[in-house]
Amino acid sequence: MITLKINNQTHEFDGDPQMPLLWYLRDELAMKGTKYGCGMALCGACTVHVDGNATRSCRLPMAAVKDKTVTTIEGLDKNHEHPLQIAWAENDVPQCGYCQSGQIMQAASLLASTPTPDDKEIDQAMSGNICRCGTYPRIKKAIKQVAGGDKA
CATH class of the missing domain: 3.10.20.30 (Beta-grasp domain)
Structure with missing residues (x-):
């Protein structure tokens, strides 16, 4: 068991x-x-x-x-209102949306360990998560928004 x-x-x-x-x-x-x-x-x-x-x-x-x-x-987030989920919507991150739950979970782990990551840290942490639609710039913008370094 x-x-x-x-x-x-x-x-x-x-x-x-x-x-x-x-x-x-x-x-x-x-x-x-x-x-x-x-x-x-x-x-x-x-x-x-x-x-x-x-x-x-x-x-x-x-x-x-x-x-x-x-x-x-x-x-x-029980109400689906985690800051990353909100930033994802505000930045129109999802295109097809298939990879987005994995992207958000990876980003949440990054922000838990590194609350204000720089571009290199974001790129490194997110590099293993593939988005066939190529929404990487919007993903990075959303992460930076949550980290306080960028606004939508």
């Missing part, structure tokens, strides 16, 4: 310990905000927080999250 906390709720998983966390979130808990992208932990669409750290959930086995705390995009 694997016990973990997801978005402040305790869950017990009694399945294959090698099942990726992403499939548990999407298929068993019906949390569809975290996306499947590449399946190889390379694109960032599946990014969640595990014990506060941005983590790719598509390759993370359930065994690795035993007794851990997981936050998904659904749990970032």
